[in-house]
Amino acid sequence: MNNLSLILTATALLGVSGVPAILCRRGWLPGQRIAAGLMVAGSILGLAGTGRALAGPLPELWIAAWGLPIGQFAVAIDGLSLVFLLPIFVVPGVGAIYGLGYWSGVSQVESGRRLGFFYGLLAAAMALVVIARDGVLFLIVWEVMAVAAFFVATVEDEKGEVRRAGWIYLIATHLGTLCLIAMFALLHQATSSWALTPMASGAVAPKLTTGIFLLGLVGFGVKAGLMPVHVWLPGAHANAPSHVSAVMSGVMLKMGVYGIVRLTGILPAGPVWWGGLLLGVGALSGVLGIAFAIGQGDLKRLLAYSSIENIGIITMGVGLAVLGRSMERPEWIVLGLGGAVLHMWNHSLFKSLLFLTAGAVIHAVRSREIEKLGGLAKRMPVTAAFFVLGAVAICALPPLNGFVSEYVIYVGLLQTALSGAGAAWPASLGAVALALIGALAAACFVRLLGTVFLGEPRSSATAEAHEPGLSLLLPMAVLGGMCAALGLAPWLTIRLVERAASAWQGVPGRLAFPLEQTTQLTMVGVMGWVLLLMVALLLVVLKVALRGKAIGRTGTWDCGYARPTARMQYTGSSFGQSLVGLFGWALWPRRREPLVKGALPAPSSFSSEVPDTVLDRLVLPAFRFADYFLPWLRLLQQGRIHVYLLYILGAVLALLLWGLTGS
Amino acid sequence: MMNLLIHVILLVVLPPLLLGVINKTKALFAGRRGPPVLQAYYDIIKLMRKGLVLSRTTTWIFVAAPAVGLATILLAGLLVPQGASRSPILFTGDLILFAYLLGLGRFFTTAAALDTGSPFEGMGAAREVTFACLAEPALLFGLLVLVRLSGSLTMDGMLHGPLKVPLGPVAAPLVLVAIGLFIVLLAESCRIPVDDPNTHLELTMIHEVMVLDHSGPLLGMILYGAAIKLFVLGAILLHVVAPFQFGHAGLDWGLFVVEMLALAVLIGIVESVMARLQMRHVPYLLISAVLFCGFGFALLIR
Numbered sequence: 021m022n023n024l025s026l027i028l029t030a031t032a033l034l035g036v037s038g039v040p041a042i043l044c045r046r047g048w049l050p051g052q053r054i055a056a057g058l059m060v061a062g063s064i065l066g067l068a069g070t071g072r073a074l075a076g077p078l079p080e081l082w083i084a085a086w087g088l089p090i091g092q093f094a095v096a097i098d099g100l101s102l103v104f105l106l107p108i109f110v111v112p113g114v115g116a117i118y119g120l121g122y123w124s125g126v127s128q129v130e131s132g133r134r135l136g137f138f139y140g141l142l143a144a145a146m147a148l149v150v151i152a153r154d155g156v157l158f159l160i161v162w163e164v165m166a167v168a169a170f171f172v173a174t175v176e177d178e179k180g181e182v183r184r185a186g187w188i189y190l191i192a193t194h195l196g197t198l199c200l201i202a203m204f205a206l207l208h209q210a211t212s213s214w215a216l217t218p219m220a221s222g223a224v225a226p227k228l229t230t231g232i233f234l235l236g237l238v239g240f241g242v243k244a245g246l247m248p249v250h251v252w253l254p255g256a257h258a259n260a261p262s263h264v265s266a267v268m269s270g271v272m273l274k275m276g277v278y279g280i281v282r283l284t285g286i287l288p289a290g291p292v293w294w295g296g297l298l299l300g301v302g303a304l305s306g307v308l309g310i311a312f313a314i315g316q317g318d319l320k321r322l323l324a325y326s327s328i329e330n331i332g333i334i335t336m337g338v339g340l341a342v343l344g345r346s347m348e349r350p351e352w353i354v355l356g357l358g359g360a361v362l363h364m365w366n367h368s369l370f371k372s373l374l375f376l377t378a379g380a381v382i383h384a385v386r387s388r389e390i391e392k393l394g395g396l397a398k399r400m401p402v403t404a405a406f407f408v409l410g411a412v413a414i415c416a417l418p419p420l421n422g423f424v425s426e427y428v429i430y431v432g433l434l435q436t437a438l439s440g441a442g443a444a445w446p447a448s449l450g451a452v453a454l455a456l457i458g459a460l461a462a463a464c465f466v467r468l469l470g471t472v473f474l475g476e477p478r479s480s481a482t483a484e485a486h487e488p489g490l491s492l493l494l495p496m497a498v499l500g501g502m503c504a505a506l507g508l509a510p511w512l513t514i515r516l517v518e519r520a521a522s523a524w525q526g527v528p529g530r531l532a533f534p535l536e537q538t539t540q541l542t543m544v545g546v547m548g549w550v551l552l553l554m555v556a557l558l559l560v561v562l563k564v565a566l567r568g569k570a571i572g573r574t575g576t577w578d579c580g581y582a583r584p585t586a587r588m589q590y591t592g593s594s595f596g597q598s599l600v601g602l603f604g605w606a607l608w609p610r611r612r613e614p615l616v617k618g619a620l621p622a623p624s625s626f627s628s629e630v631p632d633t634v635l636d637r638l639v640l641p642a643f644r645f646a647d648y649f650l651p652w653l654r655l656l657q658q659g660r661i662h663v664y665l666l667y668i669l670g671a672v673l674a675l676l677l678w679g680l681t682g683s
Numbered sequence: 684m685m686n687l688l689i690h691v692i693l694l695v696v697l698p699p700l701l702l703g704v705i706n707k708t709k710a711l712f713a714g715r716r717g718p719p720v721l722q723a724y725y726d727i728i729k730l731m732r733k734g735l736v737l738s739r740t741t742t743w744i745f746v747a748a749p750a751v752g753l754a755t756i757l758l759a760g761l762l763v764p765q766g767a768s769r770s771p772i773l774f775t776g777d778l779i780l781f782a783y784l785l786g787l788g789r790f791f792t793t794a795a796a797l798d799t800g801s802p803f804e805g806m807g808a809a810r811e812v813t814f815a816c817l818a819e820p821a822l823l824f825g826l827l828v829l830v831r832l833s834g835s836l837t838m839d840g841m842l843h844g845p846l847k848v849p850l851g852p853v854a855a856p857l858v859l860v861a862i863g864l865f866i867v868l869l870a871e872s873c874r875i876p877v878d879d880p881n882t883h884l885e886l887t888m889i890h891e892v893m894v895l896d897h898s899g900p901l902l903g904m905i906l907y908g909a910a911i912k913l914f915v916l917g918a919i920l921l922h923v924v925a926p927f928q929f930g931h932a933g934l935d936w937g938l939f940v941v942e943m944l945a946l947a948v949l950i951g952i953v954e955s956v957m958a959r960l961q962m963r964h965v966p967y968l969l970i971s972a973v974l975f976c977g978f979g980f981a982l983l984i985r
Contacts, residue, residue, distance in 0.1 A: 395800070397742045408744070408794075417787040418780060426783075431776040434836055437827060444984060448827055452977075455782065455823035456816065462790050463812035470797025470808070476740055543774035547758070551784075554754035555747070558904070562750060565900040569734035576738040576799045577895050590797070590805020598813045602966065 024080040024097055026069030027105065027151065033062030034112065035144030038137030052124075055136045056116040059143070063113030066147070070105050073097055074516060078523070081153065091156025091214045095148070099519030100285065103361045104150040104278045106516075107368035110502075111270045112143035114495035115263035115372070121491035122263055122379055135175045135261065142168040142267065149275050155204040155214040162200065162275075166193040166243075169272055173260040185255030188635070192252035196242030200279075203235035207286075218526050221288030229287050233294060236283040237301075244276025245328050246335060247305040251635040254312075257324035258388070262379025263495075265320060269327045270372035274364050277334055281360070284342050285524040295343025296446050302339055303453035305332030310460040311603040314467065314596040315630025319378050319388045322468060323371065326414065329457060330367040334360045336450055337429045340436065341524070343443050350525070351533040352443075355432025357524050358517040358535050363425035365513075366506065370413040370422060373499040377407040380492050381472060384485035390471045390592045392482060397473040399485045404473045406496045411465040413503045416458055419548025420507035424541065430454060431539050463599055471592035478586050508548045510541040593628055600630060608633050686768035689936060694760045697940070698910035699723035701917070701947040705874075708951025723910060730903030738896050740800040748795030749897065749904035755788040756908050760915045764843035764922075766939030767932040773839040778826050781838060782819065785871070788908070789815055796893035807892035810962065814877070814889070817969035818867050824976035825864045828856055829923070831983050842919060846926040856979040861923045863975030868920055870969060872913040875954040877965050917946050 037058035041051025073080065079098035086093045097105070116139070123132055145165035152158040170193075174186035208214060210224040210232070219229075238249065245253040253273075257265045284294075309328030316322040337360030344352025380403045381396060382388055397404035413420035433454070436447035477483040487493075506513060514535050521535075535541065578584040600609050607630050614624035631637070658664075703720035710717020719725075737745070762781045764770045770777070793808035829841040832853060846853070870877040873890035882888055894905050921942045928935050960968060 395740070397744070397798075401742075404742075412787070412790065415786065415790060417783055417790055423780075423783055427776055427779050430779045431836065434776065434827075434830055438830060438834060438836070448980065448984070451827065452820050452823050455819045458783065458786060459812075459816040459819040462786055463816060466790055466793045466797065466808065466812055469794055470805070474742065474744065474794065474798040475800030475805075539776060540774040543772075543777075544780070547772070547780060551754060551758055554758060555750050558750035558754055559747070562746070562900055562904070565731050566735060569899070571734060572736040573739050574736055576740050576801045577803075578801065579803070586800070588802050589800050590802050590809065595797075595805060595809045598809065598966075599816060602813070602816070 022080060023069045023073035023076060024082050024095065024151075026072070027066055027097060027147070028082075028095070030062045030066030030069060030109065031144045031147040033058050033065065034140050034147065037062065037116070037140035038133070038135075041136045042133050052120060052132060052136060055140065056120050059116035059140060060113050062143075063109045066105065066109035070102050070109060073102055074519060078102075078519065088156065091154045093157055094154040094215065095151040095157075096153045097151055099516075099521070099523030100278075100281060100361075101150045101523075103365065103516055103520040104274060105147060106365060107271045107274060108143060108146050108150070111368055111372045111499075112139065112267050114498050115139075115266050115376075118263040118266075118376055118379070118492055118495040119261070121489050122383060123261055131175045135172055135264070138168045138171040139264065139267070142172055142272070146271060146275055150278055153216045155207060155216060158216065159197070159201065159204060163197060165272070165275065166190075166197065169193075169268060172264045173256050173268065175261060175264070176259070179259070181255075182259040185252075185259040189252040189256040192242055192249070196239045196249075199235045199239030199242075203232055203239055203283075206232045206235065216282065216286060218286050219288055224288065226291070229290060233283070233287060233290060237280065237297075240276040240279030240283070241301070242276070243279065244273050244331050244335070245305075246276075246301055246331060247308050247328060248634045250305070250309075250328050251632065251639050253328060254316075254321045254324040254632060255635075257327070258318055258320040262320070262375050262382060265323070265379075266372035266375035269324060269375060270368035273327060273331055274368060277331065277338070277360075277364055280335070281338055281357070281524065284338065284345075285526070289345045289348075290342070292343065292346045292442065295339045295341075295346055295443070298339030298342055299336050299446050299450050300339075302332045302335030302337075303450055303457075305329065305335065306457040307332075307453055307460070308603075308606055310457055310464055311599070311607060312630060312632070314460065314464045314603075315593075315600045315607055315609060317390055317593060317629065319381065319390050319393075319468070319472065320375070321388075322390070322464070323374055323378060326461070326464065327367075327371055329461065330363065330371065330414070333426065333429065333454065333457065334363050334367070336360075336454065337363060337432070340429070340432050340447065340450070341521075343436070343446075345525075347443060349436075349439070351538050352432055352436055353525060354518070354521045354533050354535055355428055355435060355538055357521045359425055359427075359429035359432055361520045362428055362513060362517055363422075365516075366413070366421040366425045366503070369499050369503050369506070370410045370420075373406060373410040373496060373503065374414065376492070376496050376499065377403050377410060380488045380496075381485075383488055383492070385479075385481050387479070387481065390468065392479040393472045393477070394475045394482060394586065394589065395473075395477040396482065396485055399477075399483075400473075400487045402487055402493055403496070406493075406500045407473060408469065409500045409503060411469055413507065415462045415465050417462070418507070418544075419551050421503050421510070422507075424507060424510040424513075424544055426454065426458070427544055428535070428539055428541075435538070460599070463596070467592055467595045470590075470595065475589045476586035478589070508545055508552075510545045511536075514541060597628075606633060608637065686766075686932060687771055690765050690768035690771060691761075693765060693940070694757070694911065694914065697943070698914040699727060699907065701913055701943065702910050704944055704947035705951040705954065708948050709955050712952070712955035723906070727903045727907050730898075730906070731900050733899040735899040735901065738799050741795075741798045741896070744791065745795045745798040745896075746901065748791040748798075749901045749908070751791040752788040753904045753908040753911075755784040756911045756915060759784040760911060760918075762838045763915055763918050764839050765918050767928075767935035769843050770837070770839035773837045775836050777837050777839075778830070778841065782822060782826070785912075786815075786819070792893060792905075795897075799896045801896065803892050804895055807889050810889045810965075811893060814870055814965060814969055817966060817973060818870050821863050821867050821969065821972040821976045824973065824980050825860045825867070825923075828860045828976065828980050828983055831980075832857075842922040845928050850926075853983065856983040857923055857926075859975045859979035859982065861920065863972045863979065864916075864920050864923060866968060866972035866975070868913070868916045869950070869953070870965075870972075871916055872909060874950055876957045876960045877968065879959045882959075914943070917943055921946060 081096040084093040148161040313325035340356025413422040416422040416426040433451040611628045702723040796804040796808040878889040
């Protein structure tokens with residue numbers, strides 16, 4: 021059995037995993053267990069295929085005819101597909117185990133069937149997206165993915181908030197798909213083929229390739245959640261069940277990244293500003309994404325904004341690679357694209373881990389509001405430890421995996437800054453932006469850690485929280501273990517990354533600048549071990565110093581105040597206030613200040629929030645405007661299927677007429 | 684080998700002396716006799732021999748944070764060359780590790796502050812992370828200038844030995860970067876005008892307020908780590924200010940120690956002649972650091 025058919029079988033297993041649960045009407049639990057079992061089996065099979073393919077010759081291609089008038093069923097795996105397949109075969113699988121404990125209530129049976137079915141379908145569609153080599157097939161599975169994601173994200177559709185987030189997602193994703201349809205049409209016009217294979221340079225007019233590039237950037241950017249077309253992302257991720265958020269944030273966003281990477285690999289080398297644009301968009305998404313995250317009071321909205329930040333970092337890496345392609349600097353390509361795919365993969369691990377820990381918190385407390393939490397590290401120590409692991413990793417701090425990938429991107433940017441060519445400026449500013457992002461991310465996650473897990477509980481539900489069961493902890497352990505392993509043994513990833521880079525450049529075999537020469541990943545890993553050793557040594561020193569000494573226990577220093585309460589703690593919003601103020605020009609925070617007048621002021625209240633600037637101040641008003649001025653268009657919307665069929669027939673006839681007269 | 688040994692010994696032994704020199708200088712300006720120059724050593728040794736009082740609110744993070752903070756800054760110190768010694772650890776892009784090690788230390792220090800649930804410490808932690816968001820870009824701009832000047836991506840290549848290009852054309856950027864890095868140094872090591880290590884009013888502090896609840900060996904580790912941070916950042920600044928070397932190991936070590944003590948005196952003078960800034964003005968100072976380093980970079984690359 022070759023590797024491609026192994027991966028296709030695995031994909032089929034993922035796709036049908038939810039079907040038994042729908043068929044077995046009587047009991048719900050067995051169906052759900054079968055679904056999780058199929059997901060895990062499919063994932064293991066897929067990982068086996070991916071691993072074997074990495075060692076073997078690439079690419080593997082399989083083409084089958086289908087009955088449709090256009091396109092064909094063409095799938096293939098190359099280095100780029102493999103690196104994007106990995107998260108698809110890891111995160112949904114562990115998420116399914118998590119779902120056993122997370123989505124198990126009796127009242128959730130009906131929604132659970134739907135969730136299970138579309139969850140598997142989503143995973144299978146994503147796997148097909150990254151192996152599709154035909155434009156038509158790509159668009160079909162892309163659409164299946166988008167719709168499946170809609171149904172899993174809106175599984176709690178009895179809540180108005182969930183429905184609203186779902187609609188915004190559905191509209192945004194279809195606007196993105198519209199751009200993609202236009203893009204594939206142009207691509208077909210340029211090459212007169214639907215095949216997704218590299219184009220010969222010089223064969224196509226530069227104007228056309230620029231159009232394709234821009235349409236692709238917008239279309240895939242919507243899915244990836246790049247600013248300013250990220251509007252659907254925070255709401256959808258916040259309102260989905262936590263293991264679905266993990267899949268959406270950890271894997272589905274990466275499909276947008278995959279699109280951008282694949283497209284820039286297909287197109288001939290473009291002008292220098294392509295790379296500059298990607299770097300700029302990436303830096304903007306990175307800085308503003310994390311700045312918005314600091315202002316959020318909803319645990320999962322915050323994590324969603326931080327995904328925008330990480331997608332920004334990945335896009336910066338892709339931008340560097342595109343820059344290197346335009347300026348014929350292969351070492352920038354390896355560092356930029358290598359860093360980007362590495363960060364893509366790392367982000368899918370630590371962001372999923374964080375969403376799963378957030379899910380455990382929500383499971384225990386029934387609230388996503390961080391201002392109601394606190395002190396959970398005492399009540400859920402294992403979850404808290406995994407959260408710390410994920411937070412350190414996502415802040416790109418050593419010795420975990422986030423640092424490794426940002427290190428590769430940094431080295432690429434610094435090499436470019438050193439080169440003295442015209443790219444030195446954007447690369448240097450990119451490096452400074454990355455430093456700013458790093459500092460902001462640390463601020464954001466210290467705030468989250470402190471408000472949710474440290475200090476004293478701010479509500480009674482929080483005070484009674486308890487550690488979740490094994491089916492929730494096990495997936496966290498898997499993801500956390502991988503974060504640690506990739507941080508402490510980064511050399512494991514070198515081959516994977518290099519195969520992706522060579523596939524993107526279209527040169528088989530060894531790279532001109534292998535990663536091991538341009539960076540020193542081995543040293544980075546060793547430094548992680550040294551750091552751990554030093555911390556352990558110092559803890560031993562501490563232990564020795566304290567031997568035989570008294571360790572007193574008392575309350576926190578309170579300036580002599582007699583009755584401190586949990587409400588006196590620094591809240592999450594006060595912690596982030598000065599940073600939100602510094603970024604006020606982009607965040608436009610809303611504040612309701614208390615009115616204090618007279619000697620004996622009446623009771624008053626204070627509230628502050630950071631709404632999404634693009635969605636709440638631009639997109640929604642624009643839609644309201646359209647709603648006000650375009651009601652006459654509703655004449656077309658009859659709500660009867662035969663009328664719509666009539667429209668389709670009319671359009672087809674009109675096109676036929678146009679085609680006949682045109683030619 | 685000898686140089687390496689001296690490097691490690693200086694890194695471990697010298698830093699508390701800088702605090703003593705700073706305090707002596709301030710005492711001199713104030714017309715006092717001041718504490719002995721070795722006072723910081725006495726304090727740290729005394730603290731290491733004491734017991735511990737922990738808040739009932741705290742978790743393992745509170746205890747681990749000082750160890751993580753000290754370990755990160757010690758490892759960072761091994762990346763920066765001193766005097767005649769090259770960096771004991773050097774590899775491509777180690778400047779990134781340097782910056783992110785400081786970040787890891789800060790992550791745990793601020794998390795430990797929040798671990799107490801105290802509003803004062805939350806306030807200090809919030810200020811610390813906010814100011815870090817301005818100090819880190821400034822530091823990176825500064826390092827970028829050094830990268831461009833040396834053509835090297837290691838701290839050792841950037842900072843060891845004399846300047847590799849003629850001084851004339853790069854003097855202006857170096858001066859700007861030196862000012863910017865000096866501000867970063869003052870902010871990172873909690874000196875006036877950003878923070879006042881001597882104040883005892885919780886509301887007005889940054890670093891000191893974050894460690895209100897730390898005691899005994901934990902506090903000792905924090906004080907020691909802060910001194911090492913001053914020393915390590917000082918070693919970087921010294922290269923920007925005075926990129927000269929004799930080429931003789933003994934003389935270079937002597938020069939390094941003298942320069943370092945002179946830097947401590949300079950910090951003491953700054954602390955004596957200036958007042959602490961209002962808290963809301965501190966960001967402006969740090970933004971000016973970003974601008975100094977940024978303009979230095981712009982001058983170099985134009």
